Amino acid sequence: MDGCSFVVPRGKISGLIGPNGSGKTTTFNLLTGLLEPDGGQVIYNGENLAGLKPYQIFRKGVTRTFQVTRIFREMTVLENMLSVTGLGVPERVARQRAEELIAFVNLGHLRSEYGGRLSYGQQKLLEFVRALMTDPDLILLDEPAAGVNRTLLQHLLDHMHRLQEQGKTIVIVEHDMNVIMNHCERIFVMDYGVKIAEGPPAEIQRDERVVEAYFGRRR
Amino acid sequence: MTRGEHLRNLVLLGACAVALTILPHALTVYRRSFVLFTMMYVVLALSWNIISGFTGYTSFGHVAFYGIGAYACAILVADYRWHWIPTLGVGAVLAALIAVVIGYPVLRLKGPYFAIAMLGAAEGTRVVATVWDSLTHGGLGISLPSAETSLETYYAMVTLMLVTIVVAYGVGHSRFGIRLNAIREDEVAAEALGINATLYKLAAFTLSAVFPAVAGGIQAYKVLYIDPPAVFFVQITIAMALMSMLGGKGTVIGPIVGAVILYTAQELTWVNFPTAHLIAYGLFIVLVARFMPRGLVGLAIDRGWVRKGMIH
Numbered sequence: 140m141d142g143c144s145f146v147v148p149r150g151k152i153s154g155l156i157g158p159n160g161s162g163k164t165t166t167f168n169l170l171t172g173l174l175e176p177d178g179g180q181v182i183y184n185g186e187n188l189a190g191l192k193p194y195q196i197f198r199k200g201v202t203r204t205f206q207v208t209r210i211f212r213e214m215t216v217l218e219n220m221l222s223v224t225g226l227g228v229p230e231r232v233a234r235q236r237a238e239e240l241i242a243f244v245n246l247g248h249l250r251s252e253y254g255g256r257l258s259y260g261q262q263k264l265l266e267f268v269r270a271l272m273t274d275p276d277l278i279l280l281d282e283p284a285a286g287v288n289r290t291l292l293q294h295l296l297d298h299m300h301r302l303q304e305q306g307k308t309i310v311i312v313e314h315d316m317n318v319i320m321n322h323c324e325r326i327f328v329m330d331y332g333v334k335i336a337e338g339p340p341a342e343i344q345r346d347e348r349v350v351e352a353y354f355g356r357r358r
Numbered sequence: 359m360t361r362g363e364h365l366r367n368l369v370l371l372g373a374c375a376v377a378l379t380i381l382p383h384a385l386t387v388y389r390r391s392f393v394l395f396t397m398m399y400v401v402l403a404l405s406w407n408i409i410s411g412f413t414g415y416t417s418f419g420h421v422a423f424y425g426i427g428a429y430a431c432a433i434l435v436a437d438y439r440w441h442w443i444p445t446l447g448v449g450a451v452l453a454a455l456i457a458v459v460i461g462y463p464v465l466r467l468k469g470p471y472f473a474i475a476m477l478g479a480a481e482g483t484r485v486v487a488t489v490w491d492s493l494t495h496g497g498l499g500i501s502l503p504s505a506e507t508s509l510e511t512y513y514a515m516v517t518l519m520l521v522t523i524v525v526a527y528g529v530g531h532s533r534f535g536i537r538l539n540a541i542r543e544d545e546v547a548a549e550a551l552g553i554n555a556t557l558y559k560l561a562a563f564t565l566s567a568v569f570p571a572v573a574g575g576i577q578a579y580k581v582l583y584i585d586p587p588a589v590f591f592v593q594i595t596i597a598m599a600l601m602s603m604l605g606g607k608g609t610v611i612g613p614i615v616g617a618v619i620l621y622t623a624q625e626l627t628w629v630n631f632p633t634a635h636l637i638a639y640g641l642f643i644v645l646v647a648r649f650m651p652r653g654l655v656g657l658a659i660d661r662g663w664v665r666k667g668m669i670h
Contacts, residue, residue, distance in 0.1 A: 171550055197552035209550075211543035213608075214536070215667035221533055222540040223551045230533065253666055273552065 140165055140332040144179075147277075147325075152299065152309045154323035156316075158352055162332040163312040164206055167279050171203050172196040183277065198225075202275035206282050206312070208262040212255030216246055216265055219254050223272040233272075240268035243298065244291070259286040267295060277308045284315045296322055320344065328352065360670065364531075371523060378516045387508060392625055394512050394580065397519040399601060399621045401573045403613035404526045406598035408566040411607035412535055413559060414542025415465065418595055419476030420570060422460075422483040423453040425589040427571030428578040429487060432500040435579065442502075443514070446575040453571030454564050456483075461563040465556070468545075477592070484590035499585025502578065511580040518576065522569045523614070529565070530610045531668050538562050539608070539668070570598075593636075597621075600639060603646050606655025609668075615654060 140162050147153050155163050168174040170181055172193040181188040188196050211219050220237035241250050244264040249257060254265060263286055270278060280299075284292050296318065299309055313319050319326060320340045328336040328343060330352040336343060343349055378397075382390045402424065410416045427449035434440040434448060464475045487494045494500070529535045540548040541555050549555050578584045601620050606612025620642075624635040650657060658664040 173546065173550060192554075193546075193549040194552050194554045197550060203550060205547065209544050209547035211540050211547070214539050214543060215669075218536050218539065218667050218669055221669060222536045222548070222553070224533065225552065226533055226537075233533070251666055251670065269551070 140169070140176075143329065143332060143334045145327050145334055145337060147308060147310055149308050150303065150306050151324045152303050152311065152322055154319040154326040155310055155312045155329065156314075156319055156326060157329035157335075161329040161352075163329055164281060165332070166329070167203055167281055167312065170196075170279060171201060197273075197275075200273075200276040201279070202270040202273065202277070203279035204263075204266045204270050204281055204283060206285075208259070208266050210254040210257075210262050210265050210269070213253055215251050215253060216241060216257070217250045219265060219269055220272055223269055225273070236272060240271055244268050244294070260288055260291065263287050264291060264295065271302075275307070278302065278310070280309065280311045280313075282313055283311060284313055284318050292318075363670075367527070371520065375516070375520055379513075382509060382512050390508060390512055391580075394515050396618055396621045397515045398573050398577060399597060399617040400614050401515075401519050401522045401569050402594070402598045403601035403605070403617040404522050404610070405566045405569040406595075407602045407607060407609075407613045408526060408529060408538075409559075409563045410566075410599065411602055411609070411613070412530060412538040412542065413562045415559065415563070416469075416473045416599070417476045417566075418473045418592075418599070419478070419480030420566070420598055421590055421592060421594040422476075422480040423457065423567040424570040424574035424577075424594060425480075425483060425487065425586070426453050426456060427574030428584050428589040429494060429500075429574075430571070431575035431578040432502055432584050433493065435502050436500050442575070442579045446514070446572045449571040449575040450568045453567045457564040457567035458560060461560050465559045465563060477595075480590060480592070480595065484586050487586040487590065494586075497585065499583060499588075502582045502584075504579065504582050508580075511576050514576045515573070518569065518572050523610070525565070525569075526613075527610050529562075533669070534558075536669055542608070593639075596639065596643075600643060600646070602653075604642065604650075604653055606653030609653075609655045612653050612655040 143162070155166065157163055165174065169176050170188070172188065172191050172195070176189050179189065183199065183201060188199070211222065214222065217237055220241060221233055224233040241247055244267065246261060246265060249261070254262065257265060263283065267280070267283060283295060287295065299322070303309060311319065311323065323340060326338065326340055326343045327334055328349050335348045335352055336346045338346070381393065385393065406417060406420050427446070430449035430452055431442060431445040434445040435442050460479050464472060464479065467475050488497050490496070537548070537553050537558055540551070540553060541558060545555050574589060578589070597620065601616035602613040603616065604620060605614065605616025623638065627634040627638065646653065655664060659666055
């Protein structure tokens with residue numbers, strides 16, 4: 140990534156799109172400390188996060204999911220959830236939140252099943268709610284729709300809007316343009332590690348550079 | 359686990375404690391030793407399991423801590439005329455400190471690299487014990503003066519084993535343990551979800567070093583003579599690993615069951631076939647890894663006899 144700068148509006152749902160290899164996941168990795176930037180800043184709540192460790196960034200209220208799910212495979216669904224809560228939180232509180240969230244994505248009957256035994260879509264859902272265990276303020280979702288069936292996806296999107304109404308900031312990386320265009324208020328488009336466009340959905344859909352990045356130059 | 363299950367397990371452990379307390383009076387000296395060493399291997403396997411089973415960092419050098427404990431006891435008793443019991447505490451503290459010093463750099467390595475580094479660390483410790491004549495008497499080893507009744511060491515080992523079981527159980531069924539599991543399953547995701555992996559790994563590693571050191575100290579006072587090859591014997595590490603694997607890594611009951619089965623099998627065979635247990639060890643490693651990678655407990659889980667997971 141080079142010279143790529145953008146500001147995510149607080150309390151809104153934003154989308155980050157771009158062709159494969161354009162740097163979307165790299166952006167998430169830079170934001171969450173999995174990669175350390177060679178230069179530049181990541182400002183969150185007026186504080187520079189660049190150079191902090193992933194767990195430190197998480198504790199400031201930034202959470203994420205992964206493109207290819209990274210659930211804990213040989214741990215049960217409940218254990219996956221509980222592992223995220225800090226030891227300072229009382230066990231009863233953590234359990235109650237875990238059970239609520241598990242029930243919310245209809246995984247209640249699988250609470251004692253190993254994460255690795257869930258279907259891919261179920262793993263996506265588990266990862267989504269696992270990221271919500273600590274009530275984060277900034278939620279980064281890397282392709283939440285991939286592999287999730289329509290009914291559950293609708294459910295997930297509804298929940299996303301509910302989180303937004305509570306004041307949460309959400310950024311989605313997604314290839315499903317319906318999700319992006321219908322649910323995001325602001326969209327950032329990347330190509331080759333640079334931001335090539337930014338704006339509300341309607342504007343992005345008409346943007347020449349975006350069309351070009353996705354489909355190539357018109358002859 | 360529910361509260362009722364914890365209570366049931368506590369009662370079971372209490373019953374074991376009572377049985378082990380009464381038992382030595384009904385046993386010959388030889389059998390008493392056998393029970394003592396079985397308990398020692400339970401301690402070693404359970405400790406190894408904290409870093410290697412719960413946390414997923416397979417250590418091939420855990421004998422180092424056992425050896426350090428043995429030497430702490432032998433030196434303080436033989437050269438400084440200490441009572442042997444407090445030397446166990448010195449060994450434990452020393453092992454913990456060395457675990458922090460070794461662990462901080464070495465726990466940055468993963469998988470086979472960590473395993474090999476630990477193998478090197480243990481060999482290094484053995485060399486230090488061999489070369490540092492003025493402190494350790496080098497290759498000559500140390501003979502301990504003793505007024506041993508064989509009951510003292512027996513009861514010390516019972517106590518150590520009970521403490522180790524309680525700690526391993528407590529860790530395994532707590533959210534601390536669950537977070538160690540998360541590091542084992544996916545360290546990157548664990549970090550991204552707020553777990554300070556470096557700190558947790560170091561804590562697990564240090565904890566797993568303390569009990570083997572105490573076991574080494576008790577063992578030294580039990581056998582009354584130690585030298586570097588005996589207490590830094592790589593086969594002791596292999597035994598820890600194999601016992602945990604056979605019973606079920608990452609569980610609490612697994613290493614206990616594995617230690618009892620393997621040590622008993624070893625004791626039964628070596629009298630008639632002095633090297634048979636070594637061949638059997640080799641064969642076991644292959645068979646367990648191939649057919650039962652999650653051990654007996656894993657098998658029981660697959661059959662539905664035991665529930666999945668540590669927290670329910």
